[in-house]
Amino acid sequence: MRVVHEPAGGDEQRVLATDVEVADSTLAQAKGLMFRESVPEDFALVMDFQEGLLFGGPSWQTVHMLFVPEPIDVVWLVDDEIGKTARLSPWTGVGVAKANRIIEFPAGGVDGVAVGDVVRTVED
Numbered sequence: 001m002r003v004v005h006e007p008a009g010g011d012e013q014r015v016l017a018t019d020v021e022v023a024d025s026t027l028a029q030a031k032g033l034m035f036r037e038s039v040p041e042d043f044a045l046v047m048d049f050q051e052g053l054l055f056g057g058p059s060w061q062t063v064h065m066l067f068v069p070e071p072i073d074v075v076w077l078v079d080d081e082i083g084k085t086a087r088l089s090p091w092t093g094v095g096v097a098k099a100n101r102i103i104e105f106p107a108g109g110v111d112g113v114a115v116g117d118v119v120r121t122v123e124d
Contacts, residue, residue, distance in 0.1 A: 006118040017044035034067040039106040058098040065093035071107040080120040
């Protein structure tokens with residue numbers, strides 16, 4: 001699996017990560033990148049979330065950095081379109097946005113991406 005970036009301006013797509021892990025349980029999503037000594041350069045952690053139960057649509061998703069010793073980049077996606085990006089500081093960083101998918105990368109992993117661009121996973 002790969003994570004690819006497709007700029008909104010129609011520029012050529014590029015690969016952001018080829019070492020992709022899917023957090024496919026609530027426990028794996030809650031743990032995220034906690035307790036890892038490092039995050040490889042070509043790595044991405046993908047988390048998919050269900051639609052909001054009461055009102056439908058994406059719900060608010062929070063990313064915290066407790067027990068994460070290195071900065072990371074995060075993208076919040078709604079149907080593969082970036083709604084927010086952030087670089088979170090180790091141990092104290094927090095980010096929140098509406099999303100049905102979050103992808104976490106090592107710091108610098110999403111340099112050059114912008115709100116409105118598309119980021120999606122592609123099976124190899």
